Amino acid sequence: MADTQTFQLKIRxxxxxxxxxxxWADYDVELPPERSVLDGILQVKDREDASIxxxxxxxxxxCGSCGVRINGRSALACNTRIGDAAAGGRDxxxxxxxxxxxxxxxxxxxxxxxxxxxxxxxxxxxxxPAEDPPEGQxxxxxxxxxxDVTQAMACIHCGVCxxxxxxxxxxxxxxxxxxxxxxxxxxxxxxxxxxxxxxxxLAEDPHGIYDCTHCFACVEVCPKDVAPMNQIMRLRRRxxxxxxxxxxxxxxxxxxxxxxxxxxxxxxxxxxLLPRSFGDGSLVxxxxxxxxxKQLTRELPTAFRGLxxxxxxxxxxxxxxxLPDQKQVRKIFHEIESHDERIELNLYIVGELGExxxxx
Amino acid sequence: MPQHDVLxxxxxxxxxxxxxxxxxxxxxxxxxxxxxxxRSHSNAAQGGINAALDPQDSWESHAxxxxxxxxxxxxxxxxxIMCREAPSELLxxxxxxxxxxxxxxxxxxxxxxxxxxxxxTYYVADITGQAILHVLYEQLxxxxxVTRYEEWFSTxxxxxxxxxxxxxxxxxxxxxxxxxxxxxxxxxxxxxNGQIYDPTTNALICTGDGIxxxxxxxxxxxxxxxxxxxxxxxxxxxxxITEGARGExxxxxxxxxxxxxxxxxxNKMELAxxxxxxxxxxxxxxxxxxxxxxxxxxxxxxVPRKRIHEALREIVNVGRDFAGVDITxxxxxxxxxxxxxxxxxxxxxxxxxxxxxxxAAGECACVSxxxxxxxxxxxxxxxxxxxxxSGEHAAEAVKGMGMxxxxxxxxxxEERTIRSIVERDGTGRRVSELKAELGQTMDKYVAVxxxxxxxxxxxxVVRRLKEEAKNVAIDDKGTVFNQDVLGALELQFMIDxxxxxVISAIERKESRGAQYRTDYPDxxxxxxxxxxxxxxxxxxxxxxxxxVTMTQWEPQERTY
Numbered sequence: 001m002a003d004t005q006t007f008q009l010k011i012r013x014x015x016x017x018x019x020x021x022x023x024w025a026d027y028d029v030e031l032p033p034e035r036s037v038l039d040g041i042l043q044v045k046d047r048e049d050a051s052i053x054x055x056x057x058x059x060x061x062x063c064g065s066c067g068v069r070i071n072g073r074s075a076l077a078c079n080t081r082i083g084d085a086a087a088g089g090r091d092x093x094x095x096x097x098x099x100x101x102x103x104x105x106x107x108x109x110x111x112x113x114x115x116x117x118x119x120x121x122x123x124x125x126x127x128x129p130a131e132d133p134p135e136g137q138x139x140x141x142x143x144x145x146x147x148d149v150t151q152a153m154a155c156i157h158c159g160v161c162x163x164x165x166x167x168x169x170x171x172x173x174x175x176x177x178x179x180x181x182x183x184x185x186x187x188x189x190x191x192x193x194x195x196x197x198x199x200x201x202l203a204e205d206p207h208g209i210y211d212c213t214h215c216f217a218c219v220e221v222c223p224k225d226v227a228p229m230n231q232i233m234r235l236r237r238r239x240x241x242x243x244x245x246x247x248x249x250x251x252x253x254x255x256x257x258x259x260x261x262x263x264x265x266x267x268x269x270x271x272x273l274l275p276r277s278f279g280d281g282s283l284v285x286x287x288x289x290x291x292x293x294k295q296l297t298r299e300l301p302t303a304f305r306g307l308x309x310x311x312x313x314x315x316x317x318x319x320x321x322x323l324p325d326q327k328q329v330r331k332i333f334h335e336i337e338s339h340d341e342r343i344e345l346n347l348y349i350v351g352e353l354g355e356x357x358x359x360x
Numbered sequence: 361m362p363q364h365d366v367l368x369x370x371x372x373x374x375x376x377x378x379x380x381x382x383x384x385x386x387x388x389x390x391x392x393x394x395x396x397x398x399r400s401h402s403n404a405a406q407g408g409i410n411a412a413l414d415p416q417d418s419w420e421s422h423a424x425x426x427x428x429x430x431x432x433x434x435x436x437x438x439x440x441i442m443c444r445e446a447p448s449e450l451l452x453x454x455x456x457x458x459x460x461x462x463x464x465x466x467x468x469x470x471x472x473x474x475x476x477x478x479x480x481t482y483y484v485a486d487i488t489g490q491a492i493l494h495v496l497y498e499q500l501x502x503x504x505x506v507t508r509y510e511e512w513f514s515t516x517x518x519x520x521x522x523x524x525x526x527x528x529x530x531x532x533x534x535x536x537x538x539x540x541x542x543x544x545x546x547x548x549x550x551x552x553n554g555q556i557y558d559p560t561t562n563a564l565i566c567t568g569d570g571i572x573x574x575x576x577x578x579x580x581x582x583x584x585x586x587x588x589x590x591x592x593x594x595x596x597x598x599x600x601i602t603e604g605a606r607g608e609x610x611x612x613x614x615x616x617x618x619x620x621x622x623x624x625x626x627n628k629m630e631l632a633x634x635x636x637x638x639x640x641x642x643x644x645x646x647x648x649x650x651x652x653x654x655x656x657x658x659x660x661x662x663v664p665r666k667r668i669h670e671a672l673r674e675i676v677n678v679g680r681d682f683a684g685v686d687i688t689x690x691x692x693x694x695x696x697x698x699x700x701x702x703x704x705x706x707x708x709x710x711x712x713x714x715x716x717x718x719x720a721a722g723e724c725a726c727v728s729x730x731x732x733x734x735x736x737x738x739x740x741x742x743x744x745x746x747x748x749x750s751g752e753h754a755a756e757a758v759k760g761m762g763m764x765x766x767x768x769x770x771x772x773x774e775e776r777t778i779r780s781i782v783e784r785d786g787t788g789r790r791v792s793e794l795k796a797e798l799g800q801t802m803d804k805y806v807a808v809x810x811x812x813x814x815x816x817x818x819x820x821v822v823r824r825l826k827e828e829a830k831n832v833a834i835d836d837k838g839t840v841f842n843q844d845v846l847g848a849l850e851l852q853f854m855i856d857x858x859x860x861x862v863i864s865a866i867e868r869k870e871s872r873g874a875q876y877r878t879d880y881p882d883x884x885x886x887x888x889x890x891x892x893x894x895x896x897x898x899x900x901x902x903x904x905x906x907x908v909t910m911t912q913w914e915p916q917e918r919t920y
């Protein structure tokens with residue numbers, strides 16, 4: 001174990017009983033750099049000021065109590081090394097403040113009930129079995145299906161993804177990454193009988209699965225590799241591919257348009273993006289379909305803005321250049337499409353990305 | 361005053377299972393927990409849950425393994441019940457939605473575990489406890505007739521004029537309000553007391569609250585000397601590496617590269633019962649064959665990589681995040697560390713304590729199914745089977761009963777206690793100092809190897825700390841989330857637990873299960889095949905004995 005060093009913690013303090021606004025307080029702690037930020041906070045509590053409030057219990061990233069923001073990044077205090085945090089902090093300070101997107105109760109304690117748990121309850125968070133359980137034995141289900149939902153089951157409800165969620169910042173009613181990952185845990189469970197109803201519900205809710213902007217923030221901060229956004233994308237794919245559920249925001253068509261354009265040209269063809277978005281990826285369908293034409297007309301101001309700014313020009317619109325070696329792009333598409341998309345992202349099945357090549 | 365037929369304190373597996381069972385039996389149920397239920401320490405149970413579900417297996421085999429594992433101190437009637445009911449309990453969980461691992465036919469898959477004569481441990485990767493805890497919580501959210509009191513800290517049991525348990529005094533952590541709850545029956549499911557040790561695998565919340573609350577109203581504590589040291593914990597931090605690793609085939613080596621379990625358990629090797637493996641490791645370390653950091657090595661690299669990903673993912677993370685070791689590529693240094701208390705509040709097979717109206721289930725209880733040593737993956741089973749039995753029995757027992765009248769003075773007493781803590785001037789030692797001294801003392805003298813001198817030293821320290829704890833310094837004078845005051849209350853709970861443990865360990869003058877006395881190195885069935893009970897009798901603890909219930913297994917020599 002490395003030698004003890006001095007670290008400077010800057011903790012956001014707030015006492016609702018004082019009538020005073022929140023403030024920053026600085027503390028010095030002595031710890032080996034590989035110990036956690038939580039160890040640092042506990043040392044301050046132990047030695048200096050036991051009135052600092054923080055939920056914590058297991059110290060091992062299992063109980064999900066100690067979600068905070070460290071140097072602005074949402075994380076568990078117990079599995080963030082204090083040495084790493086100090087190296088990434090401003091002026092060597094490790095700043096610790098309560099999570100975002102949730103009200104603060106005191107110091108580092110957020111009101112999880114008011115936000116996170118309310119959203120979890122929104123997704124009907126229990127199994128609704130398709131049929132009565134078999135007498136005297138378990139449901140027979142594919143091993144892969146159970147492994148598949150285990151990634152969502154690994155969620156410890158720490159709220160770190162909720163704290164980091166940019167969509168929720170804009171739309172506080174967004175069901176959010178953790179609750180939607182929880183929804184996938186049931187949608188992906190072959191024992192559940194409400195797959196279509198769950199998907200329809202979450203697709204039709206304007207704050208549901210299509211309210212996610214695909215920003216990856218939740219994937220980046222999740223301490224358990226649940227990758228909530230991936231679970232949301234799988235909900236979307238199931239909704240569209242398996243049940244033909246229409247996305248009123250055209251999010252699915254927009255994504256499809258991106259994919260089609262890249263496959264075709266290797267670069268983004270701005271002039272085709274909107275028409276293809278309204279035609280589920282198809283240029284012709286987008287312009288001929290009555291709903292597509294109507295939406296295109298509504299988006300005319302966007303097209304004019306594009307023309308005005310030079311983002312789209314008539315020349316670019318007609319003569320879009322392909323990448324010189326478009327074959328390589330096609331190869332990537334082929335490689336990805338040869339996998340079963342349902343399970344390829346699951347860490348319980350494939351491990352960390354790139355590991356297989358290393359060991360091969 | 362909130363009122364419920366059945367009030368459950370603690371919302372880990374035992375508490376949630378008890379609450380569901382009581383609700384299903386028609387009782388109005390309240391469940392109180394000092395943390396949000398999914399923060400409970402049942403989360404940390406990684407490896408799995410035992411059940412003789414396979415037609416090739418039998419409950420008798422599971423029961424015998426458990427009896428042998430307990431070093432014949434477990435009560436065989438209770439063990440029979442637990443092992444017989446295990447398969448149906450497991451299936452109930454599966455039907456509720458637990459995502460248990462499947463084999464290639466889609467049936468429940470199982471893994472090997474320590475001290476077992478067959479592979480009968482069912483699991484969800486290495487997050488089994490978490491998966492079950494979360495599924496039970498799903499059911500709690502579904503059952504609207506169960507009222508959840510999340511982040512309420514229970515400070516004392518309340519009795520009526522006849523001495524029956526009639527409720528509990530509780531502090532709402534969020535605003536500091538004190539409340540007296542009335543109930544026809546109270547089920548304690550508050551978990552273990554590992555925090556009296558340092559290091560420990562146990563979470564910071566495991567402070568033996570329920571054990572101490574029961575002790576203070578006169579309930580006897582049984583088998584308290586039986587403290588399990590888990591064979592594979594990270595040095596320093598004490599974090600757990602699941603027995604599932606050895607179940608999947610991992611080996612133990614000393615610093616000389618010897619697979620030393622050959623010497624101690626030639627048949628079961630790394631999968632001998634935990635007391636045996638921990639003693640073997642400690643012997644290697646004490647005799648100079650460990651690594652300089654006081655550890656031996658656990659080599660998981662022998663387990664195929666694909667298997668590690670699907671079955672041991674959590675400890676890959678623990679190794680990476682907390683030890684800086686990639687366990688798929690190199691061995692990890694481990695040592696025996698405090699993990700579990702086999703003892704607890706003495707109950708019968710329905711979870712009833714000798715105090716009317718009071719039940720206990722899970723780690724805080726002692727039925728006793730674990731006796732001198734608990735087998736891996738039997739703890740989840742214990743919490744679920746006896747949690748359910750307690751809930752069912754309590755719901756049935758209170759049918760037709762009027763709501764008892766808990767003495768209002770208990771609320772005033774507790775309010776006065778807390779006021780005196782908050783208002784005292786800061787002259788005493790800090791809670792953290794006392795806790796650290798307690799933890800180091802217990803880990804030094806009441807660990808894998810014990811002797812009379814060490815235990816007496818520990819008792820002196822514990823009794824001194826008991827006095828000092830009455831005057832600890834407090835920084836936080838507020839009411840909202842005042843964790844400082846709760847820490848002071850927990851410290852007193854912990855010291856009561858520690859005292860009972862040390863007294864019992866001094867009393868048992870033999871070596872059995874987790875209690876190894878270097879001054880009495882042999883098991884002595886003639887004199888000590890019996891339970892030791894500690895009860896509070898006024899100020900002084902009082903010792904008594906109770907017989908071990910035997911059904912079909914006579915004590916034999918125990919080898920693995």
